[in-house]
Amino acid sequence: MPHPQTWMRVTPQGLYCVPGDFFIDPARAVPRAIVTHGHADHARPDHDHVxxxxxxLAIMRTRMGEGRAGRTQQVAPMGEVIHHNGVDIRLVPAGHVxxxxxxxxxxxxxxxxxxxxxxRRPDPTCLPFEPVTCDVFVTEATFxxxxxxxxxxxxxxxxxLHSLRLFPDRAHLIGAYALGKAQRLIALLRQAGWDRPIFLHGALLALxxxxxxxxxxxxxxxxVPLPQKRGAGGLLAGEVVLAPPGAEATAWVRRLADPVICAASGWMRVRQRAKARGVELPLILSDHADWDELLATTAEVQAPEIWxxxxxDDALVHAxxxxxIKGRxxxxxxxGEEDEEPAAEPVAEASA
Amino acid sequence: MSLPAFATLLERLTFTPGRNAKLALLREWFATQPDPDRGIGLAALTGELVFRAAKPGMVRELVAARSDPVLFALSYDYVGDLAETVALIWPARAGINAPPPGLAEVVEAMEATPKAELPALIAGWLDALDANGRLALIKLVTGGLRVGVSARLAKTALADWAGQEVAEVEEVWHGLAPPYLDLFAWLEKQGPRPSAEDRPVFRPLMLAHPLEAPDYAGISGATHRAEWKWDGIRVQLCAAPSGRALFSRGAEEISGGFPEILEAMDFHAVLDGELLVMRANGEGIEVAPFADLQQRLNRKLVSAKMQAAYPIGVRLYDILFDGAEDLRALPFDARRARLEAWFARTRPARMDLSEVIPFTELTELELLRAGARAAAIEGLMLKRADSPYLAGRQKGAWWKWKRAPLGIDAVLMYAQRGHGKRSSFYSDFTFGLWRPDGEGGRELVPVGKAYSGYTDQELLWIDRWIRNNTTARFGPVREVAKSLVLEVIFDAAQRSGRHKSGVALRFPRIARLRTDKPVEEADELATLEALIVGEEA
Incomplete structure (x- = not known):
């Protein structure tokens, strides 16, 4: 049995499967790519074949435009094996988005x-992670x-919800990524019984x-409606408003009634991260495995080697x-572009 | 469940910039928590809770026994705060179903438990709490709670919650001790008003309005008395047979920082005055600039050297109680006579009387005010001769008439986003002046920072200008093109070793945007240096 290192290489573009002649989540345009999910640091535009x-694939078309989401696109039905150059390819759910x-x-x-x-947490907006035993498990270590x-x-x-009750005359603006976090947050609010309309920044509507x-x-x-006149505020008191992270730093936010600035992210666990962003209500909500889940998952798949x-990676490899277990x-x-806390970049006004 | 509830309150207070939101959080705490925990929480927030604290080293040892040293080091390096790292990394233990501790339980046990048993006690609590609860507990037991709740804010919240006047709450406050059972009973109309007789308690101060041109007509020597307005800090001296205390304007007790004043308070009275650094200079006493006083502020302990270098005194201007007799209902003139008589009788060390400046018409004072360039004079106070001593800002009774501010034309260099309502605005401005760069040219050097003075319209304009003229970003700070001139006004300029420019400004604010002025015509640092008090050419 060949060691995985002999047929899976790390290249400047990303992981490359030698016998299959394809990349997984390449960082630049390549002839053949397999894409795990639609976040921008995994799904790049302009591959020949995806x-x-x-x-x-639908998310890539929405985010990149029809012409840029791969010249040819191939749907891999979940769980079905695809044979390619002697390599068996199978996609199974990751529970991320x-x-x-x-x-x-x-x-x-x-x-x-x-x-x-x-x-590994339940998420009503996507299929749950399915552990598969293997010889090498390639993992993230965002948290x-x-x-x-x-x-x-x-x-x-x-x-x-407690904050909404305590401050009924303020809008609650939650910074959340457009893909995954926003929808999960909405679904969780619905599960908790919040049945009022939820108001969206324009950048979240399409997804x-x-x-x-x-x-x-x-x-x-x-x-989110336009202000009555330019510069006017006072909108959406007592309502939940979702916007991409950083929107709270732009003029767009001034239309909202004295907003409580919230952010939904795993990074909110550390106070300095929340403080630096000027967040008033940090919500610790992540689409990534936490520390315990990283360790539990690496054990569950029984791989003798973890990449x-x-x-x-320093802490995880040590643990x-x-x-x-051998870590590399x-x-x-x-x-990590999509998962790292970005600098508060202004969101294009046009998207409001 | 009170420690987790307290942890939630702490967390929200930590992140909430707005005063009204803080008040709402505190009101909810008083309304929903049982005694004695709500009072203990209140005392913990305002720094009045006294118990034997645990050493941070002990917490460190506890966590060392339960975590891998490499992982702990990596985590501490990332988080940056020891208590928070411990709270987050503390491993949950399977099978723990002890309820989380109550606040009162923690405080009592910290006092009563023998030192050798403290680590096990604290570890047991940590096991029973979630990460937020652990952080609150560690901060509480190591005495490291800092959440920005002043005593004043807490009292305002109590008053709002109970539908009482803040002045009423302040009157009874200093006679009370945590967990304030009689205070809460009174506020909930379940008990009598706590009595503050004979104890050194804070009495709410009478405050002044700024005098504006439309008010000038109502002021004359027939109805008003004038005094210098000194640039120190307002204090209340309370001395009774049962004790002595020095309070700041915000009702915080600051006795510990000024032992020499406490020692001089060998009398039974409540007095109002200005705390100043006062130095003898031949014929009299000279008041030092505020920068000197600053050396003595916010110190819990003060060395003999410090006391000698910055000799502290109090300039008295009112008397509220003479012995147990409450003088506050008397008119100003009558209180002044009592103050003078009391002073002649008592002759307290380190104190003198604020001079009453005779005048007939306001125009005379206008000249005096304009001519007053002494470092420690901010302007004039004008008090109605018939005004009783009332709590708070009483319209028309006391006026403050500040000296015209100084001004410079400076160049906007950096801007920073504000907090709370201003978090979408670049509202904090660092500005600079020209100085020779040593190579025959000129460079800008930052001289100060201002975040007020502009109108809402001007702020909108500057914010847009900053976004369109950004040249670099450093986190929340933007560097901008050096092309906008701001007229900055301030109350005084002082020498400072801590500023790159060597000058510190007192109360700088933006007076006007000088879009008409080319940046080359902004002022030079030398112009500002010439305004430094005590160094006039």
């Missing part, structure tokens, strides 16, 4: 699972420090529509070594 789940997959590759009796980004233990999402939603098209029920959603793509940091380029 293999991905139908939802991921709608359409997110792990890539299971078998070649000459050796198996690598590339998990992309993943989480690969033992200080990151995500609380129960229901408790975080309860904190938000919420796409989720609904894939059968994810989000309840009543409305675009770490991005995040805090794996304590458990007698891959130092992939260009990862």
């Amino acid at each position: 293999l991905a789940s139908d939802a991921t 709608l359409g997110s997959c792990q890539v299971v590759l078998d070649w000459q009796g050796s198996r690598i699972v590339i998990s992309g980004d993943y989480k 690969g420090l033992p200080v990151f233990r995500h609380p129960d999402p229901a408790d975080e939603i309860a904190r938000l 919420c529509g796409l989720y609904e098209g894939f059968g994810v029920k989000l309840g009543p959603l409305e675009p 770490v793509t991005h995040g805090r 794996l070594a304590l458990r007698g 940091a891959l130092y992939l380029l260009g990862r």
Whole structure:
């Protein structure tokens, strides 16, 4: 049985499967790519051929425009094996966002699972992570420090609802990524009984529509209205408003009634991160595995060797070594853009 | 469940910039928490809770026994705060179903538990709490709570919640101790008003309005008395047989920082005055600039050297109580006579009387005010001769008439986003002046920072200008093109070793946007240096 290292290489573009002649989540345009999910640091435009789940391909078309989401696109039905140059390719759910997959590759009796980004908590907006035993498990380590233990999402939603009761005359503006976080937040609010319309920044509308098209029920959603006149405020007191992170730093926000600035992110676990962004109500809600889940997952897949793509590989590799598992940091380029807390970049006014 | 509730309150207070929102959070705390925990929480927030604190080193040892040293080091490096790192990394233990501790339980046990048993006690609590609760507990037991709740804010919240006047709450406050059972009973109309007789308690101060041109007509020597307005800090001296205390304007007790004043308070009275650094200079006493006084502020302990270098005194201007007799209902003139008589009788060390400046018409004072360039004079106070001593800002009774501010034309260099309502605005401005760069040219050097003075319209304009003229970004700070001139006004300029320019401004604010002025015509640093008090050419 060939060691996975002999047939899976780390290149400047990303992970490259030698016998299959394709890349997984390449950072630049390549002839053949498998894409695990639609976040921008995994799904890049202008590949010649893209293999991905139908939802991921739809997300790529929405975000990049029809012409740029791969010259040819091939849908890989979840769980079905595709034979290519002697490599068996199978996509299984990763539980990260709608359409997110792990890539299971078998070649000459050796198996690598590339998990992309993943989480283990239940998420009503996507299929749950499915552990697959393997020889090498390729994992992220976005929250690969033992200080990151995500609380129960229901408790975080309860904190938000409590704040809505305490400050009925203020809008609650939640910064959340357009793909995945926003829809999960909406779904969690619906589970908690919030049935009022939820108001969306223009940058979130298209992907919420796409989720609904894939059968994810989000309840009543409305675009944030324009201010009555330029510079006027006072809108949406007592309502939940979702916008991309950073919108709170732009003039767009001035239309809202004295907004409570909230942010939904795993990074909100660390106070300095929340403070630096001027967040008044941090909600610890992540679409990534936390520390305990990273360790539990690496144990569950029974791989003797774990490769770490991005995040805090130093801590995770150390912790794996304590458990007698070989860890290896891959130092992939260009990862973590979507998951790292961005500088408060202004959101284009036009998208409002 | 009170420690988790307290942890939630702490967390929200930590992140909430707005005063009204803080008040709402505190009101909810008083309304929903049982005694004695709500009072203990209140005392913890305002820094009045006293118990034997645990050492941070002990917490460190506890966590060391439960975590891998490499992982702890990586985590601490990332988080940056020891208590927070411990709270987050603390491993949950399977099978723990002890309820989380109550606040009162924690405070009592910290006092009562033998030192050797403290680590096990604290570890047990940490096991029973979630990450937020652990952080609150660690901050509480190590005495590291800092959440920006002043005593004044807490009292305002109490008053709002109970539908009382803040002045009423302040009157009774200093006679009380945590957990304030009699205070809460009174506020909930379940008990009598707590009595503050004979104890050194704070009495709400009478405050002044700024005097504006439309008010000039009502002021004359027949109805008003004038005094210098000194640039120190307002204090209340309370001395009774049962004790002595020095309070700041915000009702915080600051006795500890000024032992020499406490020692001099060998009398039974409540007095109002200005705390100043006063130095003898031959014929009299000279008041030092505020910068000197600043050396003595916010210190819990003060060395003998400090006391000698910055000799502190109090300039008295009112008397509220003479012995147990409440004088506050008397008119100003009568209180002044009592103050003078009391002073002649008592002759307290380190104190003198604020001079009453005779005048007939306001125009005379206008000249005096314009001519007053002494470092420590901010302007004039004008008090109605018949005004009783009332709590708060009484329209028309006391006026403050500040000296005209100084001004410079400076260049906007950096801008920073504000907080709360201003978080979408670049509202904090760093501005600079020209100085020779040593190579025959000129360079800009930052001289100060201002975040007020502009109108809402001007702020909108500057914000847009900054976004369109940004040249570099450093986190929340933007560097801008050096092309906008701001007229900055301030109350005084002082020498400072801490500023790159060597000058510090007192109360700088933006007076006008000088879009008409080319940046080359902004002022030079030398122009500002010439305005430094005590260094006039």
